[in-house]
Amino acid sequence: MTAQSRSDDAASSSNSTNSNDSTKQIANNHAKDLRKETAMPILEAIDITKDYDSRVLHGLNVAIEAGSFVAIMGPSGSGKTTFLHILSGLDRPTGGTVKASGEELTGMKEKDLAALRLRRLGFVFQNPHLLRTLCLLDNIALPGFLAGDEPREEIVARARGLMASMGISELESSDVAEVSGGQLQRASICRALINDPEIVIGDEPTGALNSASAAQVLDIMGEIRARGTTVVLVTHDPTVAVRADRVLVLVDGKITDDVALGRYSPDAAAERTARVTSLLASRGV
Numbered sequence: 001m002t003a004q005s006r007s008d009d010a011a012s013s014s015n016s017t018n019s020n021d022s023t024k025q026i027a028n029n030h031a032k033d034l035r036k037e038t039a040m041p042i043l044e045a046i047d048i049t050k051d052y053d054s055r056v057l058h059g060l061n062v063a064i065e066a067g068s069f070v071a072i073m074g075p076s077g078s079g080k081t082t083f084l085h086i087l088s089g090l091d092r093p094t095g096g097t098v099k100a101s102g103e104e105l106t107g108m109k110e111k112d113l114a115a116l117r118l119r120r121l122g123f124v125f126q127n128p129h130l131l132r133t134l135c136l137l138d139n140i141a142l143p144g145f146l147a148g149d150e151p152r153e154e155i156v157a158r159a160r161g162l163m164a165s166m167g168i169s170e171l172e173s174s175d176v177a178e179v180s181g182g183q184l185q186r187a188s189i190c191r192a193l194i195n196d197p198e199i200v201i202g203d204e205p206t207g208a209l210n211s212a213s214a215a216q217v218l219d220i221m222g223e224i225r226a227r228g229t230t231v232v233l234v235t236h237d238p239t240v241a242v243r244a245d246r247v248l249v250l251v252d253g254k255i256t257d258d259v260a261l262g263r264y265s266p267d268a269a270a271e272r273t274a275r276v277t278s279l280l281a282s283r284g285v
């Protein structure tokens with residue numbers, strides 16, 4: 001066990017009570033009015049292709065419903081991250097169209113895309129890209145300041161509420177280098193949520209965490225989604241994918257499987273894990 005994972009374990013056990021509260025508070029902070037949902041997909045990929053030296057995405061079509069939790073899986077190099085970046089406006093496709101709530105991202109100017117990413121999407125990566133020059137509270141509040149829609153005190157209050165909900169209140173003034181990987185990832189989820197996004201995008205958000213911290217992050221993701229925020233994750237890990245209600249498998253830049261698992265419940269975890277594992281095995285993953 002590494003020093004980092006030991007400190008994650010300590011953090012996760014000392015924060016277990018907070019984590020239970022966490023979910024309620026996230027819910028309050030990020031409750032979406034489900035009645036506002038429409039039948040229009042919140043994200044839609046139409047005939048997406050991407051060429052580097054050769055073609056890596058081959059005409060992908062996916063419609064993601066508002067409020068759903070989608071896991072994208074597949075072998076290394078199959079195009080998962082490329083597709084996620086295109087879906088979320090971090091990258092542009094070579095061909096095809098991406099729509100967010102019916103609005104085309106593909107032809108948007110970079111300035112408008114950046115504004116959309118800032119206000120409507122929240123990103124959680126395997127390695128949290130927090131700024132070393134800022135304390136955790138300021139890192140979390142920063143996207144709120146950048147959006148510039150609200151008084152700073154309100155943004156800071158929301159950042160504090162999110163930190164409390166994730167059990168990391170005591171780390172407000174900490175430097176990025178002073179906290180464990182699990183705590184850092186919880187801070188990066190707070191940052192992703194600060195502008196109350198419609199969609200949380202994750203690229204292996206538990207990939208660098210020990211199992212206790214990973215489970216905590218997954219519980220948080222599940223709660224975010226349970227309140228109506230759409231969650232789209234890339235993952236290699238079947239224990240992450242079983243939390244999703246839909247699993248897409250990408251092999252050689254094509255969607256080979258699109259499987260509806262239904263809502264996660266812990267009682268069905270083993271059965272769902274077996275289903276996802278056998279699906280991946282059938283694709284040679």
Ligand SMILES: Nc1ncnc2c1ncn2[C@@H]1O[C@H](COP(=O)(O)OP(=O)(O)OP(=O)(O)O)[C@@H](O)[C@H]1O
Pocket residue numbers: 052053056074075076077078079080081082083
């Ligand atoms: N910026 C780039 N320039 C050139 N080729 C790239 C670039 N980004 C990705 N690729 C190539 O595109 C293909 C798909 O890469 P991508 O990272 O999307 O796969 P992945 O399924 O996410 O892989 P992993 O699971 O290992 O992260 C790979 O062959 C990769 O080498």
